[in-house]
Amino acid sequence: MKVFKLIFKNALRHKLRTSLTILGITIAIIAFGLLRTVVTIWYSTVDATMANRLITRQSVSFIFPLPFAYKDKIQSVPGVANVCGAVWFQGVYKDKSNFFARIAADDNIFEVYPEFLLSKEEFNVYKKQRNACVVGASIAKQYNFKIGDQIVLEGDIFPGRWEFEVRGIYQPKNKNTDATQMIFHLDYLNERMKAETPARANQVFWYMVQIDNPNRSAQISNQIDAMFKNSTAETKTETEKAFTQGFISASGAIITAMNWMSFMIIGIILLVVANTMIMSARERTREYAVFKTLGFSALHLTGLILGESMLIACLGGGIGLALTFPVVSGFEQAMPKGFFPFFFIEPITIALAVIATLLVGLLAAIFPIQRALGTKIVDGFRFVG
Amino acid sequence: MSAIIQVKNLSKSYWRNSLEIPVLHDITLDVQEGEFLALMGPSGSGKTTLLNLIAGIDRPTNGEVTVAGTDIAKLGESALAKWRSSNVGFVFQFYNLIPVLTAFENVELPLLLTKLSKSERRKHVEATLNIVGLGDRMAHYPKQLSGGQEQRVAIARAIVTDPVILVADEPTGDLDRKSAEEILTLIDRLNKEFKKTVIVVTHDPHAAEKASRKLHLDKGDLV
Ligand SMILES: Nc1ncnc2c1ncn2[C@@H]1O[C@H](COP(=O)(O)OP(=O)(O)OP(=O)(O)O)[C@@H](O)[C@H]1O
Ligand SMILES: [Mg+2]
DSSP states (O other): OHHHHHHHHHHTTTHHHHHHHHHHHHHHHHHHHHHHHHHHHHHHHHHTSOTTEEEEEESSOTTSOEETTHHHHHHTSTTEEEEEEEEEOOOEESBTTOOOEEEEEOTTHHHHOTTEEOOHHHHHHHHHOTTEEEEEHHHHHHHTOOTTOEEEEEETTTTEEEEEEEEEEEEESSTTSOOOEEEEEHHHHHHHHHHHOGGGOSEESEEEEEESOGGGHHHHHHHHHHHTTTSSSOEEEEEHHHHHHHHTOOOHHHHHHHHHHHHHHHHHHHHHHHHHHHHHHHHTHHHHHHHHHTTOOHHHHHHHHHHHHHHHHHHHHHHHHHHHHHHHHHHHHHSOTTSSSOOOOOHHHHHHHHHHHHHHHHHHHHHHHHHHHHSOHHHHHHOOO | OOEEEEEEEEEEEEEETTEEEEEEEEEEEEEETTOEEEEEOOTTSSHHHHHHHHHTSSOOSEEEEEETTEEGGGSOHHHHHHHHHHHEEEEOTTOOOOTTSOHHHHHHGGGGGSOOOHHHHHHHHHHHHHHTTOTTOTTOOGGGSOHHHHHHHHHHHHHTTOOSEEEEESTTTTSOHHHHHHHHHHHHHHHHTSOOEEEEEOSOHHHHTTSSEEEEEETTEEO
């Protein structure tokens, strides 16, 4: 069609200006995609938490331990279904850059975390073997861990050489379930502590508390913390959600700012494209008068201007979206391995970027179209740019 | 011979900041089919305004303009646009070609609004460019042409739809003597050979020599 040719030629009239505008949109869409990806990951990490789980930790910091004795006391609080002690083991697997969570936990962790899917057979084997461990499907794939494999960790918080045998691989129940953890018996850790550093035995870093009724989480939290008030290890109990929000350290305010920023970026490209379109349309005031004189209708002119605006927006948006994938994966690689338990561009992010691109193309054309249609032919010819 | 253009009691005012600026007063004028009319007069006398009203790109404040039986003041915006595309050819002082289109494409532009097929359009455009003597410049862009050549492309664009009347507003105003002469000869030929009714606005008495009738406007009145 002739019209497309003219739209194309119009867009290429100021090659530098059009290129810069397209480049601007490209960069903005990449920034939008990256920001939204981080924001959605944060929200889905938080969403992955369960409303019926509380975390009890030392009130000062999560690095100070709580005694084993607390477990039964917490269990005795009405409404508490299950209590599971856990220790952040950390350690180094072969190389410091191999980052994934290594946690020593009571065996009922798979009851408290039903979204970690482990077969009954594997669980039974795991339960019976002292140095057994269970790994998430993601790291099993990443490090090629198979049942029966040995994993050797160099301890840092708990010094020494630690040997484990993979006895189970858990599958994530949901897309946002963290499948990058390595879980082993708290008893295995504790026995060695008793033998080597008794002062650090019989301790956990936190308790995961499963409750019957999520609506009572505040009340139960208060009750738990009240029990240990004025003891040597006061506790702080909060929902897993609140705990996770704090733990992934990106504070809520930053995420909210990123959220806003991602949409402000769209606003900025709207201004950039609108500016380009307004300049172009202004320069062509006389030409629009010629088109009208020759009998071209308002619809034709609308098509010409909207088409050009859409062309520029879609070129920029398309390139930007295409580059978002390598940029996001580059960003993931630049972060320590496993820093984010899962990292993917959500379909909603792509959809938002596409909608934003189309909206920018549309909105940027409105003012120039209005002006082109509203200018009388005779005034168009008298117009001096 | 009947009058192809009938202008009756035509007046036109522009408003600037609610201040009325009368430009044309009660103009009555007939143009016969096949006539070559030169409109002359000092700057600001209303020549362009009168031409625009006859050609249907501006609307009268009062009075009638009838062209080939159609009272164009009564047409709605889109009907008027359609009417223009098939009845009037325009030539401007500054050519007003679309710079990103070749000579061929500029001339083809008005034909895009017709039902003609691509090959029919090509035939028409080539024939018309040959009439204006630019058969060998079809792929050239306006900036690759001289002023006189640009104006000839503009004339080709104006006549490619075979309009009833051809209007030209100072078509030679921006050209050197030789190019101006060529353009005038071309317009004269369109009038004589192709029987176009032509109205030309000009300051140049020499240009007006070719016309079959001269009219003078002064401060909005025919004198
Ligand atoms: N669109 C418009 N809006 C306001 N005033 C206008 C408009 N068009 C013309 N005028 C005014 O009307 C008067 C006549 O203008 P017009 O262009 O018809 O004169 P002209 O005879 O063609 O002059 P020139 O020889 O300089 O081209 C001028 O005073 C001009 O300022
Ligand atoms: Mg004039």
